[in-house]
Structures are given as structure tokens and as C-alpha cells.
Amino acid sequence: MLMAGGALAVGSLFPLAITFFITVLETAVAFIQAYVFCLLTIIYLNDSFYLH
Amino acid sequence: MSNSSYNLLAQDNVLGFSFFDQFEILRLVDLHIVDNLDLSITNSTVFLLVAFFLLFFLFKGNNENGNIVPGRYQSILEGVYVLVYDMVKENMGKDGARYFPFMLSLFLFLLIINFVGLIPYTFTPTSHGAISFGLSISIFVGCTVIAFSTHGMDYFSMFFPPGVAAPIAGFLVAVEIISYFAKPVSLGLRLAANITAGHLLFTILASFI
Numbered sequence: 001m002l003m004a005g006g007a008l009a010v011g012s013l014f015p016l017a018i019t020f021f022i023t024v025l026e027t028a029v030a031f032i033q034a035y036v037f038c039l040l041t042i043i044y045l046n047d048s049f050y051l052h
Numbered sequence: 053m054s055n056s057s058y059n060l061l062a063q064d065n066v067l068g069f070s071f072f073d074q075f076e077i078l079r080l081v082d083l084h085i086v087d088n089l090d091l092s093i094t095n096s097t098v099f100l101l102v103a104f105f106l107l108f109f110l111f112k113g114n115n116e117n118g119n120i121v122p123g124r125y126q127s128i129l130e131g132v133y134v135l136v137y138d139m140v141k142e143n144m145g146k147d148g149a150r151y152f153p154f155m156l157s158l159f160l161f162l163l164i165i166n167f168v169g170l171i172p173y174t175f176t177p178t179s180h181g182a183i184s185f186g187l188s189i190s191i192f193v194g195c196t197v198i199a200f201s202t203h204g205m206d207y208f209s210m211f212f213p214p215g216v217a218a219p220i221a222g223f224l225v226a227v228e229i230i231s232y233f234a235k236p237v238s239l240g241l242r243l244a245a246n247i248t249a250g251h252l253l254f255t256i257l258a259s260f261i
Contacts, residue, residue, distance in 0.1 A: 016261050030247070033166060037188075043143055048207075
């Protein structure tokens with residue numbers, strides 16, 4: 001869109017803004033996925049120690 | 053993957069590249085020691101090594117014994133430490149203390165890989181099943197070995213919850229066995245799918261700019 005020039009070049013600010021906010025979101029996802037992986041690992045470890 | 057569906061995924065878009073190019077594993081140093089043993093150094097290897105060295109020197113960036121009043125850097129390190137420590141303590145209590153070093157290194161390893169992968173033009177090893185399933189399946193095997201070494205054959209009672217009526221028992225055992233083997237699959241798949249989806253979203257959105 002940026003290459004097309006004119007009104008489209010101005011319109012390219014819209015996907016740029018979305019990409020910026022998705023970057024913030026993905027930073028959170030990167031952290032949460034590492035956290036969830038560890039949380040489930042410790043839950044599975046706990047399950048192997050204590051039978052229900 | 054069949055040839056036709058692979059071509060569909062690898063098809064170039066209007067910009068002349070595929071959205072899946074970022075997940076491609078490239079052999080940087082070709083190492084075929086034996087015929088079918090591929091030990092090439094790929095971009096995945098490089099970024100795993102980057103994560104390893106960042107992990108190794110992460111705690112070296114601070115004063116060796118720590119300052120009594122933490123600075124900015126030490127505060128972040130203590131925050132991560134306490135986060136994992138609380139997680140282990142809440143779920144395992146005092147018995148979890150021996151697994152705390154493992155959990156902290158696992159958490160930091162995944163965190164560093166995911167964060168380094170967010171930098172443009174880098175590669176994220178966790179987006180590949182080989183890494184995330186490798187981690188989750190080895191954790192699953194480790195848990196099973198620990199369980200059998202502590203409980204012996206009693207561990208099979210886990211597949212049969214107490215206080216269940218006889219007619220439904222056989223069905224429940226099947227469900228429990230399936231859910232037991234679904235653990236590593238869900239663990240690895242969630243990580244790989246989330247990271248892959250995020251990185252695809254990045255490239256697709258960036259192609260609109």
C-alpha cells in the first residue's frame with residue numbers, strides 16, 4: 001500500500017498501527033506460553049508424586 | 053505432507069515470497085558424518101545456542117553475590133526468580149524445591165527463545181515441533197519415570213479413580229489413558245501453534261503495509 005502512493009500511502013498507517021499493537025500482544029504471548037509450559041510441567045510433575 | 057499441499061503453503065504471494073519462509077530451516081554448515089545422520093548446523097541450532105549463551109550469562113550480568121538493594125537489572129532477575137519460585141511452591145510445596153532449578157532454566161530458556169524470535173529476521177526454534185515436542189515428550193517421559201520409581205506398580209491405580217461404579221469403570225480407564233497420553237501432545241502443540249500463529253500474523257499484517 002505504501003508503494004502505491006497517494007491515499008493508499010496514508011491508508012498504510014492503519015496496518016502499521018495494527019502491527020504495532022500485535023507486537024505488544026505477541027510479546028505477552030511469548031511470556032505467557034513460556035509460563036504456561038512451566039506451570040503445566042510442574043503440575044504433571046506433581047501428579048507423578050501424589051496419586052489422586 | 054503431500055506435494056500438492058506443500059506447494060499451496062509455499063506458494064508465493066503478491067510480494068514474491070511465502071509467509072512460511074520464516075519457518076524454513078537452512079543448513080548453514082552441512083555436516084553429514086554418516087549417510088543418514090544429518091548433524092548440520094542450521095539456523096535453528098544457531099538460535100538455540102544464542103538462547104543458551106544468553107541464559108548462561110544472564111545472571112553473570114549482575115554482581116556475583118547480588119546487592120542488598122537491587123538495581124534495575126537485579127530487580128528484573130529477582131522478579132523472574134520469584135515468579136517461578138512461587139509457581140513451584142504453590143503447586144508442589146516443599147518437595148518442589150529440588151525441581152526449582154529445572155523449572156527456572158526451562159522457563160528462562162523458553163522465554164529467551166520466544167523473545168529473541170520476536171526480533172525481525174530472526175528464527176524461533178519453538179515454532180518447530182521438533183523443539184517443542186522434544187521438550188514436552190522428554191518431560192513426559194521424565195515424569196513417568198519419576199512416578200514409577202516413587203510408586204512402582206501402584207502408579208497404574210492413577211488410571212482408575214476411586215469411587216466409580218463398575219459399569220462405567222472400563223470406559224473411564226480408557227478416557228484416563230487417552231488423557232494421560234494427550235498431556236505431552238497438548239503441551240508441545242500449544243507452544244508450537246501459538247508461536248507459529250503469532251509469527252504468521254506478523255508477516256501477513258506486514259505484507260499489507
